Amino acid sequence: NAGVTQTPKFRILKIGQSMTLQCTQDMNHNYMYWYRQDPGMGLKLIYYSVGAGITDKGEVPNGYNVSRSTTEDFPLRLELAAPSQTSVYFCASSYFEGARGANVLTFGAGSRLTVL
Amino acid sequence: RKEVEQDPGPFNVPEGATVAFNCTYSNSASQSFFWYRQDCRKEPKLLMSVYSSGNEDGRFTAQLNRASQYISLLIRDSKLSDSATYLCVVNSGTGRRALTFGSGTRLQVQP
Numbered sequence: 693n694a695g696v697t698q699t700p701k702f703r704i705l706k707i708g709q710s711m712t713l714q715c716t717q718d719m720n721h722n723y724m725y726w727y728r729q730d731p732g733m734g735l736k737l738i739y740y741s742v743g744a745g746i747t748d749k750g751e752v753p754n755g756y757n758v759s760r761s762t763t764e765d766f767p768l769r770l771e772l773a774a775p776s777q778t779s780v781y782f783c784a785s786s787y788f789e790g791a792r793g794a795n796v797l798t799f800g801a802g803s804r805l806t807v808l
Numbered sequence: 809r810k811e812v813e814q815d816p817g818p819f820n821v822p823e824g825a826t827v828a829f830n831c832t833y834s835n836s837a838s839q840s841f842f843w844y845r846q847d848c849r850k851e852p853k854l855l856m857s858v859y860s861s862g863n864e865d866g867r868f869t870a871q872l873n874r875a876s877q878y879i880s881l882l883i884r885d886s887k888l889s890d891s892a893t894y895l896c897v898v899n900s901g902t903g904r905r906a907l908t909f910g911s912g913t914r915l916q917v918q919p
Contacts, residue, residue, distance in 0.1 A: 725907075727909075732816070732911070733911055734812075734895065734909040734910055734911040734912060735852070735895075735909040736909075737907070782851055782852070796842075796854060796857075797844075797852075797854070797907070798854075799851035799852055799853070800851060801850070801851050802849075802850070802851050
């Protein structure tokens with residue numbers, strides 16, 4: 693199994709450009725997430741989805757959009773890129789351990805984005 | 809106060825040493841707790857869940873203290889390969905927004 697696959701691994705954008713980070717998982721997980729991680733910082737939740745057709749904002753959604761048309765795919769769209777969006781982006785998916793109320797996350801390898 | 813706080817380190821220890829990290833959380837309703845490991849420029853990976861009674865996985869022991877709202881990770885007989893950043897993760901409920909990551913504690917094991 694591939695797990696969670698993100699593309700591209702690296703990208704340099706100019707201010708004002710747009711792009712889409714792709715994320716695919718083959719574990720049939722219902723839950724998917726996008727996080728960003730700035731240097732020396734923890735992960736901050738951008739958007740998440742609890743299933744196909746359902747998305748919701750996380751902690752830092754401004755400047756981003758998502759869609760979830762299938763269980764497998766959860767792309768993240770950056771509109772009008774800004775230097776503040778320079779970061780490493782991680783996609784993750786999870787299953788839900790109902791008995792313990794716990795989500796266990798599997799992460800993709802990350803996408804390193806620089807906006808100049 | 810941050811929801812999940814960790815000492816950023818770095819903790820520099822010699823091989824074979826025992827090292828412990830603590831993590832405090834602010835939401836007393838938090839239900840589940842994890843330690844993730846993140847190697848430099850890589851994605852986080854689950855190291856272990858933390859159970860109320862404490863749990864052990866080889867050289868790693870995790871403890872939970874609900875009264876004081878902290879969790880700990882103990883690494884015995886440190887190896888060079890243990891060098892990484894250790895992220896404390898707290899799930900404050902059944903909501904998908906509820907996973908909160910600490911900023912991580914960096915461990916450097918030296919020969």
